[in-house]
Amino acid sequence: AQSVTQLGSHVSVSEGALVLLRCNYSSSVPPYLFWYVQYPNQGLQLLLKYTSAATLVKGINDFEAEFKKSETSFHLTKPSAHMSDAAEYFCAVSDAVDSNYQLIWGAGTKLIIKP
């Protein structure tokens, strides 16, 4: 069965510092992988997705994530944090052969930006 683990329910970084949010997945078949962001009092929105093309995926707001099959990871990074990046980030995995399309969600990581 698929699963997603996000390491750290809260991550705190200083404004301007590197952001690294970790996501590990388990899947018996090639996965599709997603990062979604949820700003306060809003729904989730897509940051980026991996669908077996390039392993380094660029998303909105200078976020990017790298698919590493050997490590079963899909960590999210941003070179320089902005105050506006404060939000909760969710990693999700989908089975590429699951025609019923079940997304498995991580528990989320709250990103806190210190001025």
Place this chain on the structure above:
Amino acid sequence: DARVTQTPRHKVTEMGQEVTMRCQPILGHNTVFWYRQTMMQGLELLAYFRNRAPLDDSGMPKDRFSAEMPDATLATLKIQPSEPRDSAVYFCASAISWGSGANVLTFGAGSRLTVL
């Protein structure tokens, strides 16, 4: 921008009352999801529909929850009777499903339910 519209945005009700939440998916999207988000449980899938047919509602307490899609522009989630443990934010999301797992969900802003 096309968006998923949910109503009401906020609802406060008393235990035992019926609650109905509505969702207008993006025009042309054929898959609709209902999620519940709480601090304790995180994001839980309650039910989802493809082409208006229910595909999976195993995440939903059947005795009090029901989900329907009376037409392609409206999905409803009903709780009857409501209980304090139903207090949560309920999200609707829609997607165009190509039959693979690469589909992107577009979420509504959510309906925050408080049951007293």
